[in-house]
């Protein structure tokens with residue numbers, strides 16, 4: 001069955017339709033000039049450019065951490081594994097103690113990072129753009145750390161895992177002829 005459009009506003013239809021579009025899950029972090037750590041869960045993270053190496057993430061202008069990211073000279077993207085849904089929930093909440101339960105450490109570049117994340121990209125803030133009720137943060141990637149571990153998938157407002165077990169990683173990817 002194909003549902004073309006739900007009743008209600010475009011914004012409601014879009015929200016409902018996009019719930020059916022799967023994404024990876026990242027936590028984006030930074031530290032401000034006073035040494036306070038900030039972070040939020042993001043599904044809007046994506047790659048932007050290979051040369052120069054740019055990535056982007058969109059941040060709601062109403063987020064408590066918005067001023068810190070607008071002022072930040074650098075920030076980090078942590079791609080979460082399938083067993084890190086609790087961490088994603090914490091960083092999607094508004095508590096001021098998001099970092100406390102988790103083994104974060106400050107990287108040499110000054111970003112709070114999580115050693116066990118599948119992907120750690122450390123970025124220099126390249127520029128920001130207005131994006132409606134969000135700001136688009138563009139970062140130039142300065143370091144890449146990557147571990148082959150099953151990713152968290154966000155789909156229909158819940159966290160999922162790929163249908164592969166840990167011992168099947170790295171997944172065998174078959175190119176279609």
Ligand SMILES: Cc1cc2nc3c(=O)[nH]c(=O)nc-3n(C[C@H](O)[C@H](O)[C@H](O)COP(=O)(O)O)c2cc1C
Pocket residue numbers: 025039040041042043044045058059060062063064065066088089091092093094095134154
């Ligand atoms: C799976 C998931 C993905 C999210 N993606 C984004 C995102 O890309 N951008 C955003 O601004 N908020 C996103 N949010 C909401 C923020 O993580 C949440 O509002 C966060 O608490 C904002 O930080 P604050 O405590 O500084 O306000 C997402 C939440 C979840 C659960």
